[in-house]
Amino acid sequence: MSKKILVLPGDGIGPEIITEAHRILDWVIADSGVAIEVEEGLVGGISYDVHGEPLTAETLKAAQASDAVLFGAIGGPKWDGTVAYDKRPEQGLLDLRKGMNAFANLRSAVCFPALADASSLKREFIEGLDILFVRELMGGVYFGEPRGIETLEDGTRVGLNTQRYADWEIERVARVAFEMARKRGSHVTSVEKANVMESGVLWREVVTKMGADEYPDVKLDHMYADNCAMQLVKNPKQFDVIVTDNLFGDLLSDAAAMLTGSLGMLPSASLSDEGPGLYEPIHGSAPDIAGQGIANPIAAILSLAMALRYSLDMGGYAEKIEAAVANVLESGTRTVDIMADGCTKVGTTGMGDAILAELSK
Numbered sequence: 009m010s011k012k013i014l015v016l017p018g019d020g021i022g023p024e025i026i027t028e029a030h031r032i033l034d035w036v037i038a039d040s041g042v043a044i045e046v047e048e049g050l051v052g053g054i055s056y057d058v059h060g061e062p063l064t065a066e067t068l069k070a071a072q073a074s075d076a077v078l079f080g081a082i083g084g085p086k087w088d089g090t091v092a093y094d095k096r097p098e099q100g101l102l103d104l105r106k107g108m109n110a111f112a113n114l115r116s117a118v119c120f121p122a123l124a125d126a127s128s129l130k131r132e133f134i135e136g137l138d139i140l141f142v143r144e145l146m147g148g149v150y151f152g153e154p155r156g157i158e159t160l161e162d163g164t165r166v167g168l169n170t171q172r173y174a175d176w177e178i179e180r181v182a183r184v185a186f187e188m189a190r191k192r193g194s195h196v197t198s199v200e201k202a203n204v205m206e207s208g209v210l211w212r213e214v215v216t217k218m219g220a221d222e223y224p225d226v227k228l229d230h231m232y233a234d235n236c237a238m239q240l241v242k243n244p245k246q247f248d249v250i251v252t253d254n255l256f257g258d259l260l261s262d263a264a265a266m267l268t269g270s271l272g273m274l275p276s277a278s279l280s281d282e283g284p285g286l287y288e289p290i291h292g293s294a295p296d297i298a299g300q301g302i303a304n305p306i307a308a309i310l311s312l313a314m315a316l317r318y319s320l321d322m323g324g325y326a327e328k329i330e331a332a333v334a335n336v337l338e339s340g341t342r343t344v345d346i347m348a349d350g351c352t353k354v355g356t357t358g359m360g361d362a363i364l365a366e367l368s369k
């Protein structure tokens with residue numbers, strides 16, 4: 009039976025970077041002979057413009073019926089404050105994650121040796137860096153009720169969001185983190201703010217119990233989120249797997265992206281217990297550089313590699329793509345965000361060309 013990938017380029021630089029990932033996917037299909045059907049759809053602002061919804065029921069259905077979804081990026085100033093809050097592009101992404109039951113977001117911050125000098129930290133701090141974030145993606149303050157903006161009797165306006173975690177939500181994401189750690193450095197750092205939030209107290213309790221009962225072989229430590237932000241900059245190589253909630257995971261993974269040289273380098277996989285995975289770069293639609301052909305497509309291409317590994321049982325091709333990216337970087341080919349002295353500057357398409365040429369060798 010043939011496999012199916014739904015490609016959702018989205019807004020801003022989304023279509024630019026996804027075009028390059030799509031070209032790599034076409035190469036994988038041709039090279040492997042595996043029948044993979046590729047369908048394209050709309051999501052985010054472009055979907056709102058066409059359908060009045062950032063994610064239509066049809067697109068969600070197509071996502072649920074696929075083996076993997078490759079997602080670009082959504083959002084931009086065109087829709088900021090001009091569309092109803094529940095129709096904004098970002099809501100389309102949140103609904104897609106929820107609709108795909110994608111509760112575990114793996115964000116992998118790896119420093120490619122060739123980019124050790126592209127980071128804002130000194131080489132010795134990030135050379136060999138390999139952190140896996142396991143970010144809870146379907147709960148917490150992103151989805152908790154009650155929420156909204158209310159006007160009290162005295163006229164005071166209140167903006168309200170609720171951080172809420174059930175024990176089973178913590179358990180299922182922690183299990184992913186422990187299982188991943190077993191395949192890597194056997195070390196999990198669980199991050200919350202148990203010192204100020206009850207949701208953090210429960211988080212710590214549940215993770216501690218699971219570690220002791222089921223994963224005594226995995227080293228477990230706990231860290232407050234503010235300290236974790238500081239430690240990521242001070243000594244990032246102390247981390248192996250970091251498991252954390254939806255909001256802290258969003259913030260900390262953006263910070264970690266810069267350790268690797270650029271936000272344009274970090275891919276992610278959002279997984280459910282069963283069913284298709286959602287694969288997306290962690291960066292956004294980068295309105296400041298959209299349409300200029302200069303965005304770095306590597307995060308999107310590495311997200312495709314994750315899709316091949318986790319959803320299509322084509323781990324060998326994932327490794328090929330990752331090796332091709334490493335070699336291209338080694339050869340000194342760079343988009344502007346990771347440009348360095350003595351390197352060759354290319355645009356989005358140029359980077360795609362270079363990776364394709366490396367794969368075809």
Ligand SMILES: NC(=O)c1ccc[n+]([C@@H]2O[C@H](COP(=O)([O-])OP(=O)(O)OC[C@H]3O[C@@H](n4cnc5c(N)ncnc54)[C@H](O)[C@@H]3O)[C@@H](O)[C@H]2O)c1
Pocket residue numbers: 021025080081082083084085098101270271272273288289290291292293294295296297302303304305307345
């Ligand atoms: N998953 C997503 O689709 C996603 C993620 C984050 C933000 N957003 C949305 O994107 C829009 C812009 O948000 P933002 O500016 O805060 O974050 P952003 O990630 O879009 O951009 C932050 C900075 O990183 C740079 N950057 C990002 N990706 C890059 C790439 N591939 N190559 C080179 N440089 C890159 C941008 O040029 C910008 O300077 C907002 O509407 C936001 O809601 C979407």
Ligand SMILES: CC(C)[C@H](C(=O)O)[C@@H](O)C(=O)O
Pocket residue numbers: 083098101102258290292
């Ligand atoms: C666009 C937004 C909904 C999203 C998030 O906050 O999860 C983004 O920042 C991300 O990191 O994927």
Ligand SMILES: [Mg+2]
Pocket residue numbers: 258259262290
């Ligand atoms: Mg983010």
